[in-house]
Amino acid sequence: MTMTPFSIVGLLLATGPGILLLATLAASIVLVWDWRWALPGAVVVALGLSSIQAALHAPGVLVTFSQWLAVSVAGVLLGLAGRLHPAAAHLHPNGNWLTRLIALLFVIGAWWVLDPGVSLPLFTQVETDLILWAGLCGLLLVSLSATPLHTGIGLLLLTTPLQATSAILLPGAGLAVVTGIAQILVALGCAYLTLAQQIPQRAPRLVAPLPAVTMETPPLRPARRFPSLRRPTPAALRAGGAESTHEAHTPVERGA
Amino acid sequence: MNQTAGLPFLALLLGFYALAAVTSYLLRAHRRWVALSGAAAALLAAAWVWSLDLSLPLWVLPTGWTVDLEAPLMLVGYTLQLQAHNAPVIAIYLLITALSLLIDTQHHADDAFPALAWLIAGGYTMLALLTGAPASPLIVAPLLLIMLSALGVYLLHHEHATTFHGALRTLLPPVLAAPLFLIGGWWIEQIPLSPQDLSITQHAGALLTLGVLLLLAPFPLHAAWPAAGEESPPVAVLFLSLLYQLSVLYLAAQIANAYPFVHRQSDWSLWMSSLGLVTAIWGGVAALGAIHTGRLWGYAAVHDWGLIVLALATPGVRSWTLVLFLFALRTISMTTTVVGLSALVRQTGTLDMTGLRGIGLRMPWSSTTVLLGGLGLVGFPLTAGFAGHWAALQALAIVDWRPAMAIVVASVGAMLGFVRLTRLMFGAHDNRILVHESALSASVAAGALVITLLIATTPQMLSDLVTRALAAFS
Structure with missing residues (x-):
């Protein structure tokens, strides 16, 4: 078997740690949720699966190249939409990480208990489990999401089983190219909806205006002095000062 | 393979779709006239295709040219051919297009509606005309349905909508169904290798049944169209839902006719009746x-x-x-x-x-x-x-x-x-x-x-x- 760059990457990933890495990455997309993590994660999972198939089934360099091209273009389209309109990714609440963890654990538990024994022809059981796991994570992303961007990322993951089966099960039909076109069109549609997403305008906050007229500052309290025992002279009274002469000595007078 | 005896009719038909789409887009400023003339053209084309007599496959035009009605059209390994069984379906597609454009004449949905409607109707027509492919056309059909659903997103988008649940959910059934068709197609390819093995037909039948069921989008996959009814222009919902559902019914009929084991050796009846x-x-x-x-x-x-x-x-x-x-x-x-x-x-x-x-x-x-x-x-x-x-x-x-x-x-x-x-x-x-x-x-x-x-x-x-x-x- 001739080695291609794709199959070299695939040989690295088609090991226990490599498969665990891809499976964990797919699960982390659901848990972390942020599109800046989810989108590269989904692209890496899709490209990783394509590389593993290139290593194990040798579908042809052109087929794998078309898969890489389609996934990359879809990723770039969604990434550009997210970059240009980041507010659209956070418009609808999608539950907190605990809810998503419970949903993920529920899926794992249901799969474990039901054990449907799904096996794809020509694929090894580990490959099958990884493909189905990626698809389930995509389905979970689509189910929990209300935004076009996350739905687009979920659909990208959800098309990985389609990508795998079209290239390996029906190799001579050229369906890998048709699948790639479908992936790009789906991503384009989701990117368009992301950009078209209108952010609902919030009701303006009612802020009390600043007072136009400043309040008068209270007059400085006069310094306490000892009461004068001298009787004020008529001249002093004229000059001024009733205040100086009228000193408060009782609480009633002070309050007044 | 039929020998082409003149100008292929399909080239004219698909050229008509392409011309209508391009013209509608270029003249979209005159939306009412574009929609009205489009509706008239679609209605005439529907009546024409409906009344085609394929027992007389050659037309001689007044200019002396010959048009071959049944001449196949080959595109990168895919064969399109007008046959007696797909002509009525194409006529109904055109009729639905005409009705939608007629409603759009009076109640404007979007400037690009007529152009997109022609494009999508052309896609569904090609899907109906698909008679040959590197794999079985019935196996490839869900992949084309993904593409057509993705194009439908642009019609379902409404400028004032803040949510797009309907448009996004229309993508889900074909994306889920397509791998099942491909795996079912692989099992069908194994049937000639061991025709006595019933497990092969059972596998293929179960997968195709499940695939058709997903495409039909019964409960709980039904949510796309009610949501679109709330968020999208009604005429777009009418146009897309009827085209999609008719194409899925036609696909189900073709599968039931081409692979009788699908409903004989699977739980087709049980699933269809219960869901x-x-x-x-x-x-x-x-x-x-x-x-x-x-x-x-x-x-x-x-x-x-x-x-x-x-x-x-x-x-x-x-x-x-x-x-x-x-x-x-x-x-x-x-x-x-x-x-x-x-x-x-x-x-x-x-x-x-x-x-x-x-x-x-x-x-x-x-x-x-x-x-x-x-x-x-x-x-x-x-x-x-x-x-x-x-x-x-x-x-x-x-x-x-x-x-x-x-x-x-x-x-x-x-x-x-x-x-x-x-x-x-x-x-x-x-x-x-x-x-x-x-x-x-x-x-x-x-x-x-x-x-x-x-x-x-x-x-x-x-x-x-x-x-x-x-x-x-x-």
Whole structure:
């Protein structure tokens, strides 16, 4: 078997740690949720699966190249939409990480208990489990999401089983190219909806205006002095000062 | 492979679609004339394709050129060919396109609607014409449905919408179904290698059954169209849902004919009957609680669709006749509803039920079309859908009366939803609504009502159409 760059990457990933890495990455997309993590994660999972198939089934360099091209273009389209309109990714609440963890654990538990024994022809059981796991994570992303961007990322993951089966099960039909076109069109549609997403305008906050007229500052309290025992002279009274002469000595007078 | 004896007719047909799409886009500023001329062209083309006589495959034009009707068109390994079984389907696609463009003439959905409608109708036509591919065309079809659903997103987008649940959910059924078709296709390729092995046909049958079921989008995958009814322009929902559903029915018929083991060696009947029943019941129950007119219409359509899925349980000439009859009545009822809904949304800007309080007094014709069309979808007496629902319920009650009774109860739920809408629309209101129904709008609505009542009273008018279409499906 001739080695291609794709199959070299695939040989690295088609090991226990490599498969665990891809499976964990797919699960982390659901848990972390942020599109800046989810989108590269989904692209890496899709490209990783394509590389593993290139290593194990040798579908042809052109087929794998078309898969890489389609996934990359879809990723770039969604990434550009997210970059240009980041507010659209956070418009609808999608539950907190605990809810998503419970949903993920529920899926794992249901799969474990039901054990449907799904096996794809020509694929090894580990490959099958990884493909189905990626698809389930995509389905979970689509189910929990209300935004076009996350739905687009979920659909990208959800098309990985389609990508795998079209290239390996029906190799001579050229369906890998048709699948790639479908992936790009789906991503384009989701990117368009992301950009078209209108952010609902919030009701303006009612802020009390600043007072136009400043309040008068209270007059400085006069310094306490000892009461004068001298009787004020008529001249002093004229000059001024009733205040100086009228000193408060009782609480009633002070309050007044 | 047929030898081409002249200019391939398909090249002309697909060129016509492409030309119509490009012209509609370039002249989109004159939207009303573009939509009107598009509707006329689609109607003429539908009548032309419907009346084609393929026993005389060669036309000699006055210029001396020869047009070969059956000449195949080869595109990168895919063969398109007009045949007796796909010509009626293409004619119905064109008819649906004509109806949608006609409604768009009066009630404008989007500037690019005519161009996109031509593009998508061309895609569905190519899907119907697909007779040869590197793999079986039936296996490839869901992949093409993904592409067409992705193009439909642009039509379902509404400039004022803040959510796109409907548009996004339409993508899910074909994406889920396509891998099942491909794996089923692999098993079918193994059949000649060991024809005695029944497990191979069982595997293939189970996968294709599940794939068709996902494409039919019964409960719980039904949510796309009711959500789109709330968020998207009604005419876009009408156009896309009818094209998609007709293509899936045609695909199911082709699979049932090409691979008889699919329904013999799988649980086809069980799945179709049980999920069809649940879909019909859920459509009725959900319609009872709907507070948006578009969503109420969507759930009534889900109820009707459940009945069609139920009728698919035993593929055969009789059941296909019923399916096609129900689909024809569905087309009439949905079109009637959309005529009214488009007028209401144009005048009031909303289809929320509280916003339509008292609208029936100002726009009586459009309001009546909404009610009569919607009630037709749930089989109310004296509406277009009644004859089909009655026939389906009779056929079902002969086998078992309990599911038939459950469907009747569910349809009563949907009817109560429309009764609530009627009370709101025609009830007294405090807020004076400053809208009025234009003469053109009222006359279009009256025309739709006349057609609906005509079909309701004389449903045998559709028998020729159903008989001709049956040739494509059985």
